[in-house]
Amino acid sequence: MANALNPILLSAHNPSPMTGAGNNTYLLVAEDGSATLIDAGVGAPQHLADLASALDARHARLDSVLVTHGHRDHASGAPAVAGAHAAAVFAKRPWAKEDAQYGVRWRAIDEGDAVAAGGESLIVLHTPGHSPDHLAFWHEPSRTIFTGDLVVEGSSVMIHTSGGGNLVEYLASLERLLALDPRVLLPAHGPTIDDPARTLTGYLRHRLMRERQVVDALCAGHHSVQAITESIYHGLAPALVRAAQENVRAHLEKLKAEGLATTTIDEAGEWRLS
Template identity: 35%
Template sequence: MSIPFYRNDPLAHGAVEEIVPGVRRVVCNNPSAFTFRGTNSYIIGRGKVAVLDPGPEDDAHLAALLAATQGETITHVIVSHTHRDHSPGARALVAATGAGTWGFGPHVTPPEAGGEGGDHGFVPGHRVADGEAIEGEGWRLTALHTPGHCANHLCFAMDGNGVLFSADHVMSWSTSVVSPPDGDMADYMRSLERVMAREDSLLLPGHGPAITDPKPFLKALHAHREEREAKVVAALAKAGEATADELVAPVYGPLDPRLVRPAGRSLLSHLLKLEQEGRVRRTQGESFSVA
């Protein structure tokens, strides 16, 4: 099933967009093959406000956030997950404002265990559990622990307006990379099904514009993952035995060279999920075959 991606995003880097009353967006100028046009930071509330996902260490983005909240007080800096394009900007923003920090916890997988891409320096002042609320002046967010893309990933449901801040669990412009060991495809699918069961009317992702019709988008995203898994099993059956990297070409076809390694990581996550389910088995080293 084709995913109806949202890729029309004309908001200039550093500019401010009010999406719904009480929610503003500022896009960091850190475009890449994995971040689209850059990381979205969301300003929540008026007067005394929260900043959700301050982004990477970036002086221009920090200045843009401070300019967007001039005359207001940033009381909360909230982090959806500890990847380097989302949380490192918290340090400078806290230093400039004195705000407290909220998040699920530090990055789960240490660098020596494969925790690449993690911001291992971020430790929230306030740890937020699944179902716990964060409140400020005129706003309230409820945390949903949604591991998969990252083990400490949180989405946040905003009271009263049908908004879910979906961060990198559900992005509007592309699927999310799920890279073991910190990424887990079985967790990702369970988290996706949890979001699918909700009745949110607007998803605000970590990269890309708002998802204005969530139900069909989420359905297509779920179907896409299932179709990818079926392709993995078919390609593995044809090969007899293969590693995740060897399956990239038959499963994905031609790819931007920058995406070959991440594709291999996502395929490994599919294989590990299938192994847990008894559908494939490890033959030797990093090779798998159909069970």
């Protein structure tokens, strides 16, 4: 089939409450045996073994690793992959605060670059919001996007404002994906998304609903992140409270950026509608 990518899904074998069943990494192999891995995983022995046997089975060699963003579950496996595949080049969008810890030399890629992968060309999209360095990779002929942590089917994506996340940017990135009219999204967590328009509009609608809830909570006299969170998320498991608070904080920062909420500067971090 012309313009077929045929990505090979390789689990990073790192299941956890935050990563679900574990990260998805994708191997793309060209007819000439050159191969590209999308996301490095965490260096789990089983991931490295699966990668080696997938390459062996196709008489292929790993030439490059494209990393969607600098979070540990996507990037921390880079040194282990480099150790097993010395010729591989590692590429991501620079994020100075995070990149050095991973101990490989990163080649910088950015918005609009075309990168070779699996005998095809992928267009690099800078899609910040989940993290400042977040990239998606767009294969126009098959209308496929490797979406990293922008969407997870059946779940929502964390926006850590304290860790460089930004909800305004995130929503713009979702709108951008939607405007490309993709046919399939290949996320770093969860199953393949075969109905991108439905999933993306569902995400956007869900965020609008949350924003309305945050505004309602402010109107009802809740002014701390904790109180707003408690008023929105009822009966939340203790393990999820921090994640919910990060979400609320992300919405408050968005309202502030839009001039709709202000915060006092004291330690209590009180938020009010302007």
